[in-house]
Amino acid sequence: MSEKKKTLPPQEQERQPGLESEMRPAPDYRPRFKGADKLKGKVAVISGGDSGIGRAVAVGMAREGAKILILYLDEHEDARETRRLVEDEGSEAEIFAGDIGSEQLCREAIDLAIRKFGRLDILVNNAGEQHTVSALEELSEEQLVRTFRTNVFSMFFLTKAALPHMECGAAIINCTSITAYKGHTQLIDYSATKGAIVTLTRTLSELLAPRGIRVNAVAPGPIWTPLIPASFDAEKVSTHGGDTPLGRPGQPNEVASCFVFLASEEASYMSGQVLHPNGGKIVGS
Structure with a gap:
């Protein structure tokens, strides 16, 4: 068997969630093109907006004119840096720390967005966590509940709070x-x-279509985000994305453009759909 393709320097982080400030090389989050006011006057709430894909989405939407509320767990340095980056784009940002597995906290976050910016046009349910196991028997009830609470329950909680x-x-x-x-x-x-x-996503798109609210999703492949060195050992990190047809991991800004598009009027006739920035792997839609 041939040696796996090396794509990154070997590295790992001991904490979950990971920190973007400790990644080498740093992920590429900056938008690749000039803004065109696609989201001018809009307000976006982005969970997991401190780093990785969330940071790139925040900066990309700010370049298009949106004001941003960044939700994050406890990565304070990363969150402050993302707020600075949004402000460097000429927009406004607020940060809000806490566990979005709590419905009460999700309500408080949305309330802050309304108090701060006066409206809410875009909700990006991006935050997530992952933990590796080598066999199903190793998967504890605690981990199972925790992962679903962060990754799925939070989407129910934030969406319920945002819809009014x-x-x-x-x-x-x-x-x-x-x-x-x-x-x-x-x-x-x-x-x-x-x-x-x-x-x-598909259920909400049907449910909310009569209200003119579009619901879509993005399904990234192997992207260079803090979740990777925080989840896998250094050897696996060093080959991250090497098995894709494009032969490399994607960068956060190569995913963020999908979110910006779906939030904009360019996607006004799209709902219930999933976009696949994954390095060329063919999957069912």
């Missing part, structure tokens, strides 16, 4: 994963949550 403030033309964008379609032998519970998110 969202009007016709608003957009909800959920972050699922290629693992929803292909599975992952080490991420058993995580993969299951991502499949649930696909179904939730």
Whole structure:
């Protein structure tokens, strides 16, 4: 068997969630193009907005004119840096720390967005956690419940809190994963949550269509985010994304453009759909 393709320097982090500030090389989060006011006057709430895909989405939407509320767990340095990056784009940002597995906290976060910015047009359900196991027998009840609470329950909680403030033309964008379609032998519970998110997206799109609220999802493949060195050993990290047809991991800004598109009027006739920035792997839609 040939040696796996090396794509990154070997590294790992001991804490969950990981820190973008400790990653080498740093992920590429900056938008690749000038803004065109696609989201001018809009307000977006982004869970997991401190780093990784969430940071890239926050900066990308800010470049298009949106004001941003960044939700995160406890990565304070990363969150403050993302707020600075949003402000560097000429927009406004607020940060809010806490566990979105709590429905009360989700209500408080949405209330803050309304108090701060006066409206809510875009909800990005991006936050997630993952933990590896080598066999189903190793998957504890505690981990199973925790992963579903963070990855799935939070989407119910945030969406429930946000909907009273969202009007016709608003957009909800959920972050699922290629693992929803292909599975992952080490991420058993995580993969299951991502499949649930696909179904939730399709159900909400039908439910909210009469109100003119679009609901879509993005299913990234192997992207260079803090979750990777925080989840896998250094050797596995060093080959991350090497098995894709494009032969490398994706960067957060290569995913963020999907979220910006789905939030904008360019996607005004799209709902219940999933976009697949995954390095060329063919999966069911």
